[in-house]
Amino acid sequence: MTPRRPNPAGPVPRARGDRAAPCPGDHPTSAARAAGAANRRLSGDAMPLCRRFLTALLLLGLLAARPLPAAADTEQVFAHLFVVPTALADGSSALAAAAALEAWLAETYGGFTRLGAGVGGWKNETGQVETEANAVYLTTAPRDVSKDIAARLAGDFGVRVPYVLVLPAGAFTAPKGR
Structure with missing residues (x-):
């Protein structure tokens, strides 16, 4: 002081x-x-x-x-984004095969979203760029089903290297029992 x-x-x-x-x-x-x-x-x-x-x-x-959803009400979801050619390998229309694919997606995974038409491109074995018209689809499942989708694209559409992108989507939660 x-x-x-x-x-x-x-x-x-x-x-x-x-x-x-x-x-x-x-x-x-x-x-x-x-x-x-x-x-x-x-x-x-x-x-x-x-x-x-x-x-x-x-x-x-x-x-x-942020409030998180209750674990009992939700489950892990995987989003699958893939392209489907609009023409088969022999050049014919793929409308019938696309309708069958959509029915299979609805039955197996509960539904799908057709995001629209697009064009994809890649380099072939000789280094030339090839393009093809396609449609982009999105479906979700409780597990990674990319191999099942790729097998369906290879078998029904003759796609040599199917493009299937899988996103473990914690932000996309679905009600249990979907």
């Missing part, structure tokens, strides 16, 4: 009964101490840096947390 220094101007008169509030003139550092304490309370210097960091981190975590 700082020793009390006398006020060079002399004591400051107080009003009668005003003993609770110190007069700034009575103690030269009292006003500075009060102002410093108020500033510390406002700026948060009194709270350790570690505690402030942990508090901010906790609040950020609470804001970023």
Whole structure:
């Protein structure tokens, strides 16, 4: 504690009964101490840096947390994206084979989405780029069924190297018992 220094101007008169509030003139550092304490309370210097960091981190975590679906209500889902040629290997239309594929997808996996027509390209054995018109499909299943889809594309459409992309899709949850 700082020793009390006398006020060079002399004591400051107080009003009668005003003993609770110190007069700034009575103690030269009292006003500075009060102002410093108020500033510390406002700026948060009194709270350790570690505690402030942990508090901010906790609040950020609470804001970023999303309610997750209950494990009993959902199951892991795999999304399968694949292309189906619009023409068979011999050049004939693949409409009948595509209709059979769609029926098989609906029966086996509960449904499908035809995303639309596209054109795919690749380099053949001689280094030339080949292209073919195709349709893009999406289906989901509780396990990776890419080999089953690839076998169906090879057998029904004559595709030499089927393109089937599998995404373990935790974001795509389906109700159990689908």
